[in-house]
Amino acid sequence: MSPSPEFVLYVLDLFGTAVFAVSGALAAGRRHMDLFGALVIAAVTAIGGGTVRDLILDRHPVFWIRDLRYLAVIAGAGGLTFAYTSVFRPPRQSLEAADAFGLAVFSVVGARVALDAGTPLVIVVLMSAITATVGGMVRDVLCGETPLILQEEIYATAALGGGALYLGLRASALPDAAVMALTITAVAGVRLAALQWKLHLPSFRIDEVQ
């Protein structure tokens, strides 16, 4: 018997929480924050998007109050990042790679939550993007990093595309777990490929007006 899609999604959600917490701890580490400062940034990054989503959809209590495992995962992931980076040097782009996995997982989680709330499909796509990007935006703004969403490499497109792709595949005959796996693979793959080969869509060019 295979695990239920709900269980798969829950495990994925905790995994996304962990990788976003790692990305937050790494960003904090670049600014020489101490353990508790890093845990605050890790928590904001990992639960920021889902919190805004829950507030907008009026889902109470918000997910991390209802289920304390999220905070436990953040504490564990943040603490391990602190320990690891005090011994080894993380690869140069580890923050962006962790962010890419979180982006992919949370775009699916956000779409599922919005579907369960019965919102129109365009709102589902938007909630997918909000869940996936808000935590990282707050992390970057607080830590003085250039927000990843400003990068030319495909980012917002991947977040919006994750929600849309999930809805599209869901209309197929594929089992739910396969739809989730395909969407996550596609979003993370596109984002990591964009980082690796500096791929980007045509972009605005209006700097001449400054």
Added chain:
Amino acid sequence: MSPSPEFVLYVLDLFGTAVFAVSGALAAGRRHMDLFGALVIAAVTAIGGGTVRDLILDRHPVFWIRDLRYLAVIAGAGGLTFAYTSVFRPPRQSLEAADAFGLAVFSVVGARVALDAGTPLVIVVLMSAITATVGGMVRDVLCGETPLILQEEIYATAALGGGALYLGLRASALPDAAVMALTITAVAGVRLAALQWKLHLPSFRIDEVQ
């Protein structure tokens, strides 16, 4: 028969949404974001203030989930900005001018919504300012622009003044549509004049302490 004040307000609200979406797309364009990145910034700018207002007033579902026209207007205005700026150079201060119109319209919209919610008058003025300024603040912080609210030229004063003026004129015998039109004209006029002639109120001078 003239249109009802409710209809006038709704049309104005969609207009304010459009000009704030344009201001968001222009700010995104200065950072060379692609179309979808620009649409995310346009949406945050256009619905950020009203979303915070609705959350604080516990109005659910928030306005852009209840009525999908707002998102359609944002997509249209953002897309047109993308198309226009790929051919023409927008005037140097177009971002600030678009923001000024959005500021004026949303200060009236925010005041009306707060009045409908039955809040005390001082809260009405505050909700007016929140609706009018939060989206632009998030836009500026995300895009690395100096927040307009930090500019010396009259800005926060115009936002707070819009709510107060609306309440004041409403106590007169003027018809509702005229009150709205006068308030919007005054707020946009003051802000644009302040930009044009670098007008400002007396300001703090405590840099010597740094």
Added chain:
Amino acid sequence: MSPSPEFVLYVLDLFGTAVFAVSGALAAGRRHMDLFGALVIAAVTAIGGGTVRDLILDRHPVFWIRDLRYLAVIAGAGGLTFAYTSVFRPPRQSLEAADAFGLAVFSVVGARVALDAGTPLVIVVLMSAITATVGGMVRDVLCGETPLILQEEIYATAALGGGALYLGLRASALPDAAVMALTITAVAGVRLAALQWKLHLPSFRIDEVQ
């Protein structure tokens, strides 16, 4: 007869609101904002943390709509700061000192509110930190100051520690007012001592990877 703990807490809450409003007005003053711009920043700083707390805990109406004294205190404290700094030069670290007192008071206020809402203890500690730090974070981000939470001197640790210490002392036989006073003294003392002597916990060192 001594005043009830509820009354003591309420007075403290208004005091914390005032000192955070001062810190916001000082940050606005460094950027040469005018009176109304400074009042907006003062208000965001003073009520930002409690607002996010109330929204997450679904407490409506939020505290500053239910009780307009908070806004009156902000207007008074902001206006006095404007008047004072137009005559005298505030000491160089007055912003950080005001922030330290606000941090201490709001960590206790946040813990009390979360306890009253019946949340689990780990959430109480988190709500303590959210109430104490969110307003200051928004102030720093809007005013282009380096967020205090990024400073190496003990900050997030003091915010989290305030909630934990309050819970710990509450389990003792001490009267409630004493528990509040001890916690506030400890948090403000630790933060001010850290500023004075540049104390910090061991921190991340991963800048080499950049």
